[in-house]
Amino acid sequence: MNQPVSSRKPFPAELLAALMAKFGDRVSTGAAILEQHGKDESAHPHAPPDAVVFPETTAEVALIVKLCGKHGIPVIAFGAGSSLEGHVLAIYGGVSIDLTRMNKVLAVHAEDQDVTVEAGVTRKQLNQHLRDTGLFFPIDPGADATLGGMAATRASGTNAVRYGTMSENVMGLTVVLADGRIIHTGGRSRKSAAGYDLTRLFVGSEGTLGLITEVTLRLHTLPEAVSAAVCAFPSVDAAVRAVIQTIQLGVPIARCELLDATTIGAVNLYSGLELREAPMLFCEFHGTTASVAEQAETVQTIARELGGMDFEWATKQEDRTRLWQARHDAYLACRRLRPNNRAFSTDVCVPISRLAECIAETYDDIAMASMPVALFGHVGDGNFHLVILLDPDHPEEADLADALNRRVVMRALEMGGTCTGEHGIGIGKIEFMNEEHGDAVSVMAAIKKSLDPGNLLNPGKIIPA
Amino acid sequence: MQDIIDQLAHAIREAASHKTCLRIRGGGTKDFYGGPLRGESLSTTAYRGVIDYEPTELVVIARAGTPLPELEAVLREKGQMLAFEPPHFGSSATLGGAIAAGLSGPRRAYAGAVRDFMLGVRMVDGKGSDLRFGGRVMKNVAGYDISRLMAGSLGTLGVILEASLKTLPLPAAEFTLRREQTQAEAIALMNEWAGKPLPLSATCHTGGFLYVRLSGAVAAVRAAREKLGGEEVTDGTTFWRELRDQRLDFFTLPEPLWRLSIKSTAAALDLPGEQIIEWGGALRWVRTIxxxxxxxxxxxxxxxxxxxxxxxxxxxxxxxxxxxxxxxxHQRLKQAFDPAGILNPGRMYEGL
Structure with a gap:
């Protein structure tokens, strides 16, 4: 939560005039709009841009980038604003490019199982659009994020364990480069296009190497059968062991989420559920009717051997939706545990073989913390979150939370893990880049410099100053 | 082993300071692939062996010079595999070469490509720096995804030293069937089946037959086998290995061999010469003049x-x-990794 040192250039009147001339009322400098574009879902202090522009085409995005480039003014892509590490904050001022009006599904190729969308299409909008095709887009980070934003942050979520992350599901991109040129990477053929795999470079670059304006995504066949289950465990350790055994047996489990007792308590209150306040796994199985039954049987056997109780099934769509909505609302639910709090979320990912140990040691830290801390996560991937609830009237808690986060990150790095499994670096984890990557950061900085020599694409993110 | 890295890094620094080219080489089984070979050979074969293999977490870390057959034998012993099924164009093919070439085998269309299984790399860049990207965890969004950029970069960005890869359990059951079909019918069927919940793991049309491999749980493979019909191919394992390693008769024909990566639903290509169709229609091998x-x-x-x-x-x-x-x-990226332009110049494109 270190406040970045930022310096803002005065915003050139000439640039504003040029934007106004071109975009008319699609340029805004209204306080409310600026404020809305200066924050995300993190606890980082707001940093509004100097102007917000709402382009409707890739060519318009390119024009904005060129105009801003002429004046040396930063540009920041903005989608749903659901990032968690200050990715969209205009810490050096500049123009926020709001892509939500680029919200068209451009082409569904049901036979080839791919789709091309504009960056502002949200994942729920896409799945709504696909509803009659027998196909779906599985990546589900919880928030109804835009697909451009999800590509830019290499998002994942609850079913990455089965379907992968954005990294495995983006086939191609349209990107506006720092000089305003437009490129198309990858494509609809299975192997990405000739040359370097630039798609992989732009996916997860957080708007620092180019602005993603269109995304071609791989779609998946809707499973014939889906069933979900919850199961309580005597300890977090037992729950984690159940997951490890499941993965090891090659059970193609679609989702596998751990919620600790504190989180379950919060979820019960928030979503009106009556789950046992114990560590629980939320699982989901996709496949043919026979394979789902087989998977569920296997997992149930494993769970039982590890002391699992209250195995409960949800095969009806509405029951499943209720369950997963509760899981997705876990963050909001936890925030209700303390009135008027500021929430701070950690995001480490460790090798699965170290997960139980890592969580156990983390609980020793939590036990010493004076504020409420809930733990939940995507244990099938080794990725878990702590939600630390801070009282804004007690600023010393922020330092305690920082220290707790640092301990959790250092432990993860020692165990061969990463400081961030899915939230990204933004401004919040920049301080860990050198510790995690060492000299490799200098290569990332060289790439940034070489693709964005003026440092105008979302400056101050990912690469330490 | 550190002495080998030091030697590699030293050779690169020397070459960079004298602006002399280096040609990175593992087993040399893909010398035929890509642009002209230039410069002095820099061999990775001494830097070999599995560093860490944790079957419980489906991750293996191995040195670039490890021969693929050796690595795959280690995995097989624990009931696991490299699911992208990298081709072995010779028994000396190395892991580093498989990653640098970015080539995947028959399972690719159903399981994913090399890059999809890359969790991290250790490499020496064109300045001689020893660098690590990514690691051994399933998800990592800490900065640019350089390890995946390395897949298919043909040694033009750095010398891969080590890679950590996701492994998968060997399927419990595997079954190969074939049906007599024309190319057009095969393309239609491959695409139709791809949209169904079938345990497909490879498809190929050659010599008037559509070959299909099913992999997965015993019950699922049995059910799919009944659904798809056709006749059993008893030595299916051999067929897919020979296809992967290009040892089928088709690959001995004299005409130049082209590899076309296209959308899977594209109709049969109107080009002279013989063709093999793979990857559900997305890959076409063409022997043509x-x-x-x-x-x-x-x-x-x-x-x-x-x-x-x-x-x-x-x-x-x-x-x-x-x-x-x-x-x-591309040139800017190359510049960031290899400012002197000494690593495999021209292997991908002239001027790179």
Whole structure:
């Protein structure tokens, strides 16, 4: 939560005039709009841009980038604003490019199982659009994020364990480069296009190497059968062991989420559920009717051997939706545990073989913390979150939370893990880049410099100053 | 082993200071692939062996010079595999070469490509720096995804030292069937089946037959086998291995071999010569004397691109030409990793 040192250039009147001339009322400098574009879902202090522009085409995005480039003014892509590490904050001022009006599904190729969308299409909008095709887009980070934003942050979520992350599901991109040129990477053929795999470079670059304006995504066949289950465990350790055994047996489990007792308590209150306040796994199985039954049987056997109780099934769509909505609302639910709090979320990912140990040691830290801390996560991937609830009237808690986060990150790095499994670096984890990557950061900085020599694409993110 | 890294890094620094080219080489089984070989050979074969293998977490970390057969034997012993099924064009093929070439085998269309299984790399860049990207965890969004950029970069960005890869359990059951079909029928069937919940793990049309491999749980494979019909191929394992390693008769034909990566639903290509169709229709191997432009246009019309894989005239380039803006971007990236331009120059494109 270190406040970045930022310096803002005065915003050139000439640039504003040029934007106004071109975009008319699609340029805004209204306080409310600026404020809305200066924050995300993190606890980082707001940093509004100097102007917000709402382009409707890739060519318009390119024009904005060129105009801003002429004046040396930063540009920041903005989608749903659901990032968690200050990715969209205009810490050096500049123009926020709001892509939500680029919200068209451009082409569904049901036979080839791919789709091309504009960056502002949200994942729920896409799945709504696909509803009659027998196909779906599985990546589900919880928030109804835009697909451009999800590509830019290499998002994942609850079913990455089965379907992968954005990294495995983006086939191609349209990107506006720092000089305003437009490129198309990858494509609809299975192997990405000739040359370097630039798609992989732009996916997860957080708007620092180019602005993603269109995304071609791989779609998946809707499973014939889906069933979900919850199961309580005597300890977090037992729950984690159940997951490890499941993965090891090659059970193609679609989702596998751990919620600790504190989180379950919060979820019960928030979503009106009556789950046992114990560590629980939320699982989901996709496949043919026979394979789902087989998977569920296997997992149930494993769970039982590890002391699992209250195995409960949800095969009806509405029951499943209720369950997963509760899981997705876990963050909001936890925030209700303390009135008027500021929430701070950690995001480490460790090798699965170290997960139980890592969580156990983390609980020793939590036990010493004076504020409420809930733990939940995507244990099938080794990725878990702590939600630390801070009282804004007690600023010393922020330092305690920082220290707790640092301990959790250092432990993860020692165990061969990463400081961030899915939230990204933004401004919040920049301080860990050198510790995690060492000299490799200098290569990332060289790439940034070489693709964005003026440092105008979302400056101050990912690469330490 | 550190002494080998020191030697590699030293050789690179020397070459960079004298601006002499280096040609990175593992087992040399893919010397035929890509542009001309230039410069002194820099061998990775001494840096070999599995560093860490944790079957419980489905991750293996191995040195670049490890021969693929050796690595795969280690995995097989624990009931696991490299699911992208990398081709072995010879028994000395190495892990580093498989990653640098970015080539995947028959399972690719159903399980994913090399890059999808890359969790991290250790490499020496063109300045001689020993660097690590990514790691051994399933998800990592800490900065740019360099380990995946390395897949298919043909040694032009650095010398891969080590890689950590996700492994998968060997399927409990595997079954190969074949049905007599025309190319057009095979393309239609492959695409139809891809949209169904079938445990497909490979498809291939050659010699008037559509070959299908099913992999997965015993019950699922049995059910699919009944659904798809056809006759059993008893030595299915051999068939897919020979296809992967290009040892089928098709690959001994004299005409240049082209590899076309196109959208899976594209109709049978109207090019002279023999063809093999793989990856549910998305990969077409063509033995043809047609000229490069004709082939590239045919690929582009089908939403893809063509590479001259073996033989033929390489003077007009091997890979699909890049538009100028993309070429500049490639050169900038190359500059960030290898400012002296000494690593495998021209292996991918002239000027890179």
């Amino acid at each position: 047609a000229d490069a432009q004709t082939i590239r246009e045919a690929a582009a019309r089908c939403g893809g691109h063509a590479a001259l894989f073996r033989g033929g005239d390489k003077t007009t380039g091997v890979f699909h030409p890049l538009p100028p803006v993309m070429m500049r971007l």
